[in-house]
Amino acid sequence: MTIEEQLIEYAKQGKLLTHKCTKCGYLHLSTAYYCLKCGSKGFEDVVLDGEGSIATYTIITVAPAGFEKYTPYAFVVLQLDNTHLRISGFMAGIATPEDLPVGTRAKISGFEDGCGIIIKKQ
Amino acid sequence: MTFVEKVCVLGAGSTKYGKLAESIADITTQASVLAIENAGIDPKEIKASYISNVFGVADKQVHLGPVLMSRLGIPDKPSLTIESACGSGSVSFREAYANVAAGFYDCLVVTGVEKVTHTGTEWTTTYFAYCSDFFYEGQAGASFPGLFASMARAYLTEFGATEEDFARVAVKNHDNGFLNPKAHMQKKITIDDVMKSPVVASPLKLYDCCPFSDGASSVILCSEKFAKEHGGDYIEVIGSGRGGSPAALQGREQMTTIPSTKIAAADAYKMAGITAKDIDFAEVHDCFTIAEIVDTEDLGFFEKGKGVQAVREGRTNLNSDISINPSGGLKSKGHPIGATGVGQVVEVFDQLTGRAGARTVKDAKIGLTHNFGATGASCAVHIFQSV
Numbered sequence: 409m410t411i412e413e414q415l416i417e418y419a420k421q422g423k424l425l426t427h428k429c430t431k432c433g434y435l436h437l438s439t440a441y442y443c444l445k446c447g448s449k450g451f452e453d454v455v456l457d458g459e460g461s462i463a464t465y466t467i468i469t470v471a472p473a474g475f476e477k478y479t480p481y482a483f484v485v486l487q488l489d490n491t492h493l494r495i496s497g498f499m500a501g502i503a504t505p506e507d508l509p510v511g512t513r514a515k516i517s518g519f520e521d522g523c524g525i526i527i528k529k530q
Numbered sequence: 531m532t533f534v535e536k537v538c539v540l541g542a543g544s545t546k547y548g549k550l551a552e553s554i555a556d557i558t559t560q561a562s563v564l565a566i567e568n569a570g571i572d573p574k575e576i577k578a579s580y581i582s583n584v585f586g587v588a589d590k591q592v593h594l595g596p597v598l599m600s601r602l603g604i605p606d607k608p609s610l611t612i613e614s615a616c617g618s619g620s621v622s623f624r625e626a627y628a629n630v631a632a633g634f635y636d637c638l639v640v641t642g643v644e645k646v647t648h649t650g651t652e653w654t655t656t657y658f659a660y661c662s663d664f665f666y667e668g669q670a671g672a673s674f675p676g677l678f679a680s681m682a683r684a685y686l687t688e689f690g691a692t693e694e695d696f697a698r699v700a701v702k703n704h705d706n707g708f709l710n711p712k713a714h715m716q717k718k719i720t721i722d723d724v725m726k727s728p729v730v731a732s733p734l735k736l737y738d739c740c741p742f743s744d745g746a747s748s749v750i751l752c753s754e755k756f757a758k759e760h761g762g763d764y765i766e767v768i769g770s771g772r773g774g775s776p777a778a779l780q781g782r783e784q785m786t787t788i789p790s791t792k793i794a795a796a797d798a799y800k801m802a803g804i805t806a807k808d809i810d811f812a813e814v815h816d817c818f819t820i821a822e823i824v825d826t827e828d829l830g831f832f833e834k835g836k837g838v839q840a841v842r843e844g845r846t847n848l849n850s851d852i853s854i855n856p857s858g859g860l861k862s863k864g865h866p867i868g869a870t871g872v873g874q875v876v877e878v879f880d881q882l883t884g885r886a887g888a889r890t891v892k893d894a895k896i897g898l899t900h901n902f903g904a905t906g907a908s909c910a911v912h913i914f915q916s917v
Contacts, residue, residue: 412665437666437781439665463684463785464680464681464683464684464687464779464785465680465683466672466675466676466677466679466680466682466683466731466732466733466734467729467731467732468671468672468673468675468676468679468730468731469728469729469730469731469732470651470655470673470675470730470731471652471655471671471673472652472655472656472659472668472671472673473652473653473655473656474656475671476652478671481671483667483670483671483672483673483676483677483680483731485680485779485780485785494780494781495666495780496666496667496670496672496778496779496780497670498670498671504732505732505733510683510684510687523669523670523671524665524666524669524670524671525666525669525670
């Protein structure tokens with residue numbers, strides 16, 4: 409499996425695969441090949457629960473091709489619990505800002521071809 | 531760094547920005563000819579071309595350089611086509627600058643172009659999303675308005691700005707663009723027009739967004755020696771900086787700042803030996819209203835979080851504290867993405883050589899251009915001085 413396929417497999421289980429630098433301990437999304445902090449290449453896999461709170465988001469009404477059938481939907485950036493890491497994803501069924509205040513609890517809930525990483529409110 | 535040559539802009543020209551009927555090859559050539567004639571040079575004096583373009587494939591023409599050179603009657607001269615999303619123009623300008631500064635060439639044509647409007651809103655939105663970190667962003671349904679809307683939401687939350695504040699940026703840039711005959715949207719608008727325009731990606735509405743535009747811009751870049759021998763008006767490039775940011779918004783420590791802008795600006799100010807306070811006017815990357823506010827903070831014109839107050843107080847209006855986007859910016863002048871960074875240089879050239887007409891920034895001596903790709907994943911800043 410490629411590094412992207414591995415991340416997708418974990419996302420399908422509601423988890424997030426991350427890479428922890430074996431030299432300095434800094435945590436990255438698993439698509440990183442070198443450490444952002446120390447530049448070294450060795451990583452160990454750390455699987456996160458994929459839970460966190462909404463850092464920012466938008467509700468899209470003019471969509472790229474393939475997403476028209478979902479409008480309005482949200483593109484969200486999730487701040488993961490107990491780490492500096494954030495992950496972006498697709499959230500269906502969001503129509504107004506009242507539906508999704510910044511800070512709302514949310515979780516990775518899957519991955520779908522055509523929508524990418526799916527995030528749902530908890 | 532030691533440079534062999536001082537670098538100057540000797541001529542500049544743009545097609546009108548908007549929905550254009552001509553082919554991408556045609557408008558590339560038209561803009562280049564305008565710049566050549568404006569500089570008063572013979573095309574055979576051009577040693578090479580730098581072409582910036584992103585979606586040539588949409589008009590069935592990539593590898594634009596040799597097509598341009600053939601049409602200019604200099605097919606034997608080398609060319610390079612450069613893609614860095616919406617920052618392609620300034621990145622190409624930087625590479626051209628470096629080559630003249632190093633003494634490789636004494637005279638270049640630098641032309642940016644885009645031709646996309648014929649593909650329609652849905653497909654242009656789709657193509658533009660390919661400029662994001664697609665695995666994380668485009669694949670999850672992020673459009674470009676959506677990514678900047680995510681920055682806008684973060685800014686609203688963090689600094690207590692309002693959507694009316696964003697609207698003020700659009701109104702100001704349309705006021706400027708109204709005075710620019712080459713502008714795509716040469717019309718004035720009101721705060722009410724912006725607030726009542728349809729939502730594209732909340733909190734951004736249609737009039738918070740720049741239009742999709744076709745267009746081409748071109749400048750003649752040369753050594754100071756070449757410029758002096760030729761006579762005529764020219765301006766000097768006194769600073770050039772580049773920077774990068776994490777490709778996806780999720781990877782940034784703050785989502786209300788663009789790191790590449792700060793890095794590129796610091797580089798350019800250092801090279802020029804000046805600070806933000808010395809800039810008389812700036813053409814900044816206002817693809818969305820929120821972007822201009824963030825840009826003016828990251829470029830050091832205002833403290834972080836204070837850019838919005840500056841807009842409220844009219845401090846960025848034409849001929850106020852610092853004229854921001856006298857051309858009308860991407861918002862009103864238009865945003866043919868491969869051309870934009872070069873088009874900003876055209877505006878600075880026109881301003882510093884007395885060709886800007888009703889939108890002239892009075893007594894301007896130093897102008898800055900700021901242009902980035904995607905959500906600022908790549909950025910270039912240039913500083914120019916009248917001679």
